[in-house]
Amino acid sequence: MLLKLIKQAAFNSISRHKTTVAMVDAAKRLAARAAVDEYVKNGQKVGIGSGSTIKFAVERIAERTKDESLNVVCVPTSFQARELILSSGLVLESLDTTPVLDVAIDGADEVDKDFVLIKGGGGCLTQEKIVAAAAKKFIVIADYRKDSTLLGEQYKKGIPVEVIPMARVPIKRKIESNFGGKAELRMAINKAGPVVTDNGNFILDWKFDKVHKWSEVHKEIKLMPGVVETGLFVDMTNAVFFGLEDGSVKTKLVK
Numbered sequence: 455m456l457l458k459l460i461k462q463a464a465f466n467s468i469s470r471h472k473t474t475v476a477m478v479d480a481a482k483r484l485a486a487r488a489a490v491d492e493y494v495k496n497g498q499k500v501g502i503g504s505g506s507t508i509k510f511a512v513e514r515i516a517e518r519t520k521d522e523s524l525n526v527v528c529v530p531t532s533f534q535a536r537e538l539i540l541s542s543g544l545v546l547e548s549l550d551t552t553p554v555l556d557v558a559i560d561g562a563d564e565v566d567k568d569f570v571l572i573k574g575g576g577g578c579l580t581q582e583k584i585v586a587a588a589a590k591k592f593i594v595i596a597d598y599r600k601d602s603t604l605l606g607e608q609y610k611k612g613i614p615v616e617v618i619p620m621a622r623v624p625i626k627r628k629i630e631s632n633f634g635g636k637a638e639l640r641m642a643i644n645k646a647g648p649v650v651t652d653n654g655n656f657i658l659d660w661k662f663d664k665v666h667k668w669s670e671v672h673k674e675i676k677l678m679p680g681v682v683e684t685g686l687f688v689d690m691t692n693a694v695f696f697g698l699e700d701g702s703v704k705t706k707l708v709k
């Protein structure tokens with residue numbers, strides 16, 4: 455009897471998890487499709503972000519390429535994005551050939567009420583920021599779990615900071631002594647040692663313990679020797695599309 459109850463509880467928990475994953479994926483897909491339909495136009499140069507949500511945007515661009523003969527070129531923000539562009543049959547370019555983009559679309563780990571983003575959960579923050587900065591419009595796509603009033607409300611993994619490997623200890627100490635919290639070296643899964651970014655660097659995940667003035671914190675951290683980039687995206691976003699649990703999309707436009 456006890457064994458039966460335990461098995462039932464485990465089954466219930468697995469099905470709840472599967473339902474949540476399906477809902478979150480549906481929300482990501484909705485946001486991505488809405489953003490592509492509104493912002494990607496024929497003949498454009500498009501920056502392609504990284505992560506799981508962007509897959510749905512690329513899927514929609516590929517669909518429109520077939521259905522409407524949409525003709526766009528895509529610039530990736532990571533190895534993952536590059537592979538995604540190629541496997542979807544889209545035209546791959548780089549910032550060398552295409553330094554000015556019409557629009558860049560990307561996911562985010564969290565978005566606050568002032569449109570400050572945490573990015574870099576997938577470790578691609580530096581190239582993501584470079585591509586976003588090269589675009590005339592930067593559009594964020596996310597599911598409902600990313601919509602916060604303040605950073606840290608829902609996303610607990612901290613702010614990623616990409617660092618040159620030899621500088622990681624001094625930078626960790628400086629971040630912790632200047633701003634508090636803990637800056638932890640991101641460790642790899644299925645590989646011994648730290649995560650190594652597409653640029654050959656390490657990532658410190660700074661778990662902050664209070665809300666800061668993010669533009670100032672970003673500038674200060676960025677000036678520390680050995681810091682390549684922070685995952686704080688301040689004053690970069692033009693619009694955010696959130697896919698919601700009820701199947702609708704909430705769009706927030708920056709005025």
Ligand SMILES: O=C(CO)[C@H](O)[C@H](O)COP(=O)(O)O
Binds near residue numbers: 562575
């Ligand atoms: O910044 C990123 C990768 O560096 C991603 O855009 C961010 O982590 C969101 O990912 P997902 O779409 O999987 O939720």
